[in-house]
């Protein structure tokens with residue numbers, strides 16, 4: 059348990075309060091009677107003159123309208139679960155969450171259609187994912203507990219690979235709505251659709267850098283196999299980061315933005331590689347004869363990925379230098395697309 063400060067804009071005497079943050083934070087906790095009483099004591103004369111009921115209402119309004127979280131500290135974030143993934147263990151592909159040690163797998167979707175490619179919002183309160191429940195692949199967003207599922211920027215084309223901007227306001231994704239896969243950005247409320255790329259090759263798998271200034275992606279612009287590219291968040295200044303003839307794809311940034319982890323088949327089978335954000339220092343982290351793919355880099359430095367090394371698709375975590383790979387799932391069906399935060 060920890061506490062955080064709530065401050066006021068503009069400053070109001072007595073409005074600064076201390077609140078307890080629960081291990082799993084979903085929404086701001088309602089002020090307790092004790093908290094309200096504490097606050098009332100700081101409002102001179104209110105309770106005496108206007109009566110207890112009206113004073114409580116006044117303080118409640120003050121807490122909503124006058125107080126703003128995050129003016130001195132970031133808003134509280136969800137602690138657990140930290141891994142969202144896709145599995146067909148219940149008959150077809152659905153989105154699940156689990157704790158970072160693999161415990162407490164929880165199914166969030168339940169449709170006859172395939173769901174895929176889940177991505178945490180930066181504050182951990184929402185999950186973007188894809189679903190084919192309306193007949194073709196669309197973007198969806200839901201709360202972290204699976205409630206409130208809604209589609210976003212739907213089109214008859216294939217819409218895929220959502221990635222949140224670090225401020226949580228926008229989602230980058232790929233879509234074939236203009237003829238071949240291009241990268242788009244849309245506001246999290248579905249407005250403001252903007253196309254970022256315009257190239258005859260397939261541009262997909264966009265991932266926002268932690269500082270919000272760049273987007274890494276995969277494309278086959280310079281050959282038949284994908285390579286990893288990076289561009290400014292407005293689509294300008296595209297730069298190629300990998301040049302191997304084999305497939306290089308599925309990039310994800312390190313939490314500090316200095317490195318990019320990706321999948322490459324350059325050593326004969328899919329492995330998880332890491333490189334500096336400028337493309338230098340490309341290094342194989344897995345070196346396993348089975349397929350290793352779809353890495354995701356957690357804030358604590360661990361890298362989650364999918365591997366076939368134990369006979370079917372399972373989810374693993376390892377240290378950022380590739381040491382101590384640890385299996386999180388153990389199920390004969392496919393467990394894939396881990397996104398760890």
Ligand SMILES: [Ca+2]
Pocket residue numbers: 150151152167168169170171172173
């Ligand atoms: Ca499904």
Ligand SMILES: [Ca+2]
Pocket residue numbers: 194195196212213214215216217
């Ligand atoms: Ca679609």
Ligand SMILES: [Ca+2]
Pocket residue numbers: 327328329330344345346347348349350
């Ligand atoms: Ca491998």
Ligand SMILES: [Ca+2]
Pocket residue numbers: 370371372387388389390391392393
């Ligand atoms: Ca499995």
